[in-house]
Amino acid sequence: GKILANLFYEPSTRTSSSFTAAMERLGGSVIPINEVKYSSVSKGESLADTVRTLECYADVIVLRHPETGSAAIAAKAAKKPVINAGDGMHQHPTQALLDSMTLLDTFGTLEKRRIAFIGDVLHSRVFRSGYTLFRMLGAEIGVCAPPLLRSGHLPLDMVELSDARAALKWADAVVVLRLQRERMQSGLVPSLADYRQRWAVRIADVEENSCYVLHPGPVNAGVELDAAVVDHARSLIRRQVTNGVFVRVAVLVEALGIPVVQPSSVVT
Known part of the structure; x- marks a missing residue:
């Protein structure tokens, strides 16, 4: 079977686990590298060197890295496919794909639909990838x-x-973004209480409107949204997690050139 190397320079639960589940559903196996700081990188090995080493073992590399442009650097160095699982504050393309799938499942089309991003837009790669794809699909975007x-x-x-x-009130769906305090300098948010007062998604407001709620995770319940919102009938958060596996299966199939067998027509 095929082998995937999960190369994560930043902590990840959802994306890393999702790619692992996707690869195993395809009958492959995974080399998990989630503590890169304890590996050869801490001894001075460059990203390009690390990728070239890993492709000796693996058929595809999934990379998350704190620096913008790191996925492009890795892809240029590698002969095997490299999938961007998030490069700094720049892009998170598979998140945009799974969010689009979730919204298309819900609405059928994004043409003329209104989607608003709420929260820490400045540090969000989810916002940058989501904006690009949602606009391509015809949505109107709010911030x-x-x-x-x-x-x-x-x-x-x-x-x-x-x-x-x-x-x-304005949107058909909102994408709630967490405060990325690990990327912040002091003073960007006066206090969490002040932030909640104006920018948190509250259960009462969800129930008053026909708007759906998405969140890429991890959810800081009680900060950017009320805990009760996560499993509310208008929440698509759990569906996003499920769809993440399906989307990443499709991405791996494309990257690895795995033949897709179309189901034969049933004649009765």
Whole structure:
């Protein structure tokens, strides 16, 4: 069977486990490398060297790295396929794919649908990948974030929303983004209490509107949303996790060139 190397320079539960489950469903196996700081990298090995070594063992490499552009560097160095599982604050393409699948399952099409991102847009690779793909699929995009947590170069075609309540009224679906405190400098958010007051998604507001709620995880319940929102009828959060495996199976099938057998027609 095929072998996948999960090369994660940043902590991950969902994405790493999802790729592992996807590879095992395809009959392959996984080399898990989730503590890179304790490996040869801490001895001075470059990303390119690490990737070239791993491709001697594996047929495909899944990479998460804290630096923007790292996936492109790895792909250039490697002869085997490299899948971007998140490069710094830049991109997270498989998250955008699974979010799009979840929304398409719900709405049938994203044409003219309104999708709002709420929270830490500045540090979010989920926002950058999601915005690009949702717009390609015809959606209108809104953004709702504290002034210091907005990207300095927001696209001009985005609708700016004043707070979480306004976003839930405007949108067909909202993507709630966690505060990435590990990437922040001090002072971007005065306090969590102040943040919740204006930017948290509250269960009462969810119940008052027909808007669906997504979250890429991990969820900081009680910060960017109420805990009760996660399993509410309007929440798509659990479905996102399930769809993540299906999407990553498809990505691996494409990357590895695995033949797809179409089911034969049944004649009765």
